[in-house]
Amino acid sequence: MLKLTIEEMLARIGAGITFEATCIDGSFSLKIEEYTPIICAAIHDGHQLRPELKEKCLLSDHERWYEEDPETATFINSLPITFVGHDSRYEYDLNRPPESAVYDIAWGKKVWASDLSSEEIEASLLKRRQFYRVLHVLVARIEQQYGACIVFDIHSYNYKRWNRHVPLFNLGTLNIDRKRFQKTISRFRRELKKITIPNIVNVTATNDVFKGSGYLLKYLTGQFSHTLVFATEVKKIYCNEGTGEKYPVVIEELSAQLKIAILNTSTYFARIHTNLKKKGRHFLLSKELDNAIIQSDKQLYRLTRNFEILNYINPLNLEQEKRRFFASSYRRTPLFRYRHLNIDPYLYKRKLYNLPVDQINDPHIRTLYQDIVHAYADKTDILATIGSNKFLYNSLRYFGEPTERDVSNARFILYSPNHIGDEDLKVYSDTVALEKMMEMAHSYVLTVRRISLPTWSPRLW
Template identity: 50%
Template sequence: MKILTIQQIIKNIENEVVFEAYAEDESFKIKIDEYIPYVCAAIHDGGQMRDDVLEKCSLSTYERWYEEDPHTAEFVGNFPILIQGCDSRFEYDLNRDPDNAIYEEAWGKNVWETPLSESQKQRSLAKHHAFYEVVEALIQKLESKFKKCVVYDIHSYNWKRWDRPVPVFNIGAELVDHQKFGDYVESWRDGLSLIELGDIHNYTAVNDVFYGRGYLLGFITNKFKDTLVLATEVSKIYCDELTGESFPEVINQIKEGFKTAILNHAFEFIKNETSYKVSKQVNILHNELESDLIKIDKQLYSLVKDFELLSVINPINLEFEKKKFLASNYKYEPQFKYNPLNIDPFEFKRKLSNIKVEKINDISIQNMYVDTINAYFDKVDLLANLGTNKFLYNSLRYFGEPSKKDVDNANFVLYCPEFRMEKEGEFNENEVVELFKNATQDYGFQFDIEVSDHIASKALVINSKKKVVIKKGVKFDKRFTKGLIEHEIGVHMVTTMNALKQPLKIFSIGLPVNTLTQEGLAILSEYYSDSINHDRLRELGLRVLAVNMLTSGKSFNETFLTLMEEYKMAPENAFYLTTRVYRGGGFTKDALYLKGLKTILNYIDQGKKLDNLLIGKTSVEYVDTIDELVDRKMINSPQYFTKIFKKHLEKPEINPILQYIFNGIKD
C-alpha cells in the first residue's frame, strides 16, 4: 500500500484522486474508492505504539487492547470511504481534544512508568493534528461537492463492566442538531436494531451508555453544519473481553448487519439530502473488483479448474458389470471400478486452506467464497473415500438426503395417471450427436461432442473440458431427445459459456450445491418445451425413491428389484438408475432434480427473474449477492439466454397436464 505525506493526501482529496494509503508515519490509513457523501471512520481500531513511547508504558498489550476498538474497521471496510486509526489510543486519543489527548491516567490506571518527555508528547500530538487536517479536508471536499454528508463513527465498548443490561448498539447523539438530523438518528437506530446476531438479543439505544461527546463528532459538527456524525458504539459481544479471544461468527454477523444498515441509511440520506444522483442502493457501493478479490478468485480457479466430480465417479467397468449382474439373475453385487484420483486429497485441502478469503472486504462476497471453498473440502472428502462406506456419509454432507416432503412429491408424480404413452419414434446415438451439434451451433457455441459407454446417464456435460458426452448404444425417444437438448445445451451449456464471460471464475467452478439450481433450471427447460413424457416424469420420482432406499440401508440388489418389480422398470433401465445412485459408495445427488424443479418453480412464483441464475454455475441461495454484483457491474449479465425460457416469456404455453402435476409438488 502507498505511503503518502499529509500534504500529498490532502492534495489527492482536493483533486478528487481515488487512492488508498497510509500516512507517512503509518499512524492512520485512508481509503477513497469513490467520492461519495458518506464516510466510515474507525479511529480506535489500531493498537500500535512508537517504540520510544511503548518502553515507558506501564500497561500490558491486553490492558491496552481492552480499551481499544478492535475489528471496528473490519465492520465497515467494504464501504467506499474509510478512515482508520492505526495507533493505540494510549499513545494519543483521536477522540479527545489535543489538550487531553495524551493520558496520564486512564480508567483508574497509571499509563506511564516514567513520564513522557515534552518532545515525545509533541510528536504524538503532531499525529493527532495531522489526522484532523485530513478529516477537515475530506469533509470540506464532500460538503462542497454534495451539499451534505454523513459520517458513521464506529467504536466499541466493554459491556461486562456495567452492572445492568446495556445496548448492543448505542448511538451517541447529544451533540447532533436534532432539528436538522433527528429523523436520521432515529432511522439509524431502527436499522441497527434489525441486525440479527443469532442467540444474542439486539437491544439498540440512543444516549444510553455513551452520549456522543467524542472529539471527532465535535470537531466535524462545529466546523461543518451540514454533516451528520453518528457516533456508534458496539458492545464487545464479538470477543471475550477477559481474554481477548475473537468470535469470527459474530464478527461476520456484525459486518453483514452493518452492510445492510449503512446501505439503507446512507441511501436515504444521500437521496433526500445531497446532490449526489442515485437510483439504487448498490450505486453507493464501489463497483470495481478489488485486487485481493481478483487474486483469490484466480487462486481458487487455478486449484479447482480441472476438478470434475462426475467424470471421476463414473465406473470404468459399467457395461461389464451390467452384463454380469443381469446374467446372474440379479443376485450378483456389482463391483465397480474407478479411475485413479489425479489429486492428493491432503495436499489439495492444504492449498484450499491457504486461500486468504478474509482479505475480501465485502462480507457478502466473502461468504460466497468461504462457502464455495468449504464445498470443495466436502467434494475432496467424497473423492478421497470413493468406493468406501465413508463416501455415502460425505455425499449426505454435501448433497443431503430426501426429506419426507421430497419423498411425498416423488410418490405424487409416480401415481399420476399415465399420459403420452404413445411413442413418437426413436433416434440412434449418431442422429442424437447431429442434433446436439445443430443445437450447439444455433447458440454459437464451440463445444466438443463425444460418444462413450462409460457414463451412467444418457448424456453428460463436462464443463471444464467444454464437452458433451452421449451414451453409446442407447436409443433416444424423439420427444425425450428434444428435452435432453434443452436440458444439456439450453441450460448446462448456456451456463458454462456464460461463466466463461465473467471476470470472476467462481461462476465456472460453481457455487455450493449448484446442482439443485442448475438441475432445477434444466428440468424447467424440459417442462417449458413440453418434452416431458410419462417415463421421464417417473424417472425423476424414482431417482428420489432410489436415493431414499439407499439412505434407508437397502442394498444395490434390493433397490434394483424394487424398481423392477414394484415400479415395473425394464431390467436395463433399473440397473442404470440404481447404478447412478449407488456408484462411488452412495451418491445422493439424484434426489436434487425434482427438488430443484420445485425450488425454481417457487422462485418464479415469487416474481423473480431467471436471468442472473444463468450467468454461470449459480445457486438460488446466493441470488441476492449475484444480483448485487450484476447491479454493481462487477460481473456481467448473461450473454446467452436459454431460448425456451425466452420463448416462454414471450408466449407462455404450458401443457395443462404437466402444469397440474408440477403445481402439485410446490411447497
C-alpha cells in the first residue's frame, strides 16, 4: 500500500484526489475510492505497539487483543471511504480525550512495568493528533461538497463479561441530535435488525451496553453541525473471546450484511440531508473496479474458457450404443467410451484455488467468485471420475438428485411402445405438427400423471 505523510494526505484531500494509503508512521490508513457523504471508521482495529512500548507492556498479546476491536476493519472494507487505526488502543486510545488517551491502568490491569516518560507519551499523542487532523479535514470537505456527512464508527465488545443478555448491535445515540436525526436513527436500527446470522439471535438496541460517549463521536458532533455519527457496537459473536479463534463464515456474513445496512441508511440520509442529486445507493459506491476483481476474472477466464463439461460427459460412441440399446428392446447396457481429460485434475483445482479471489474487497462479489471456483472444482471431480462408481456420487453432489418428474420423463422415454428412430422422423406442416404435439402432450399427461384433462383447444396455446 502507498505510504504518505500527513501533509501529502491533506493535499490530496484538498485537491479531491482519490487514494489509498497508510500514514508514513504506520499508525492508520485511509482509503478514499470516491468522495461520497459516507465515512466508515474502525479506530480500534489495530494491535501494533512501538517496540520501546512493547518491552514495557505487562499485558500479553491476547490480553491486549481482548479489549481491542479485531475484524472491524474487515466489516467496512468494501465501503468507499474508510479510516482504520493500526496502533493498539493501549498505545493511545483514539476514542478518549487527550488527557486520558494513554492508559496507566485499563480494565483493572496495570499496563506498564514502569511509568512512561513524557517523551514516550508525547510521541503517542502526536500520532493521535495527526489522525484527528486528517479526519477533520476530510469531514470538512465532505460537508462542504455535499452539505452533510454520515460517519459509521464501528466497534465490537466482549459480551461474556455481562451477566445478562446483551444485543448483537448497540447504537449509542446519547450525544447526537436525536430530534433532528431521529428518522435516520430509526432507519439504521431497522436495517441492523434485518441482519441474520445462523444460530445467532439478532437483538438490536439503542443505548443499552454503550451510550455513544466516545471521543470521536463527541469531537465530530461538536465540530460539525451537519455530521451524524453512529457509534455502533457489534457483539463479538464472530470469534472466541477466550482464545482469539476467528469464525470466518460469520465474519463474511457480518461484512456483507452490514454493508447493505450502511448503504441503505446512507441513501436515506443523503436523500434528506445532502445536496446529492443522484440518491440511489449505487451512487454512494466507488466507480472504480477493484483490481483484485479484474485479476481474478482474467485468470478465471483463462483457466475455464476451454472447459466444457459436456465435451467429456457425452460419449464418443453415443449414436452407435443408442442403436444397439433400442435394438435390444432396452435390455443391453450401453458400453460408452469417453474422451480423455487433457488436464491434471489436482493441478487444475490447485490453480482455481490459487486465484486471488480472497483479495476482493466487496463481500458479495467475493462470494460470487468463490462460488464459481467451487463449481468448477466440483465439475473437475465429476470429469475425473467418469466411468467409475464415484461418477454417480459426484454428479448427484453437483447437479442434485432427480425429481419424481425427471424419473417419470425418463420412464416415459424408455418404455414408450412406439419409439421412433431419428432416421424415421416425419416432417409435418405447422398445423399438423401442432395437432400432433397437443395429442402427444395429452397422452403423456394421462399416462404419466394419471389425471384427466379437458379436450385440448388451439386457443390454449
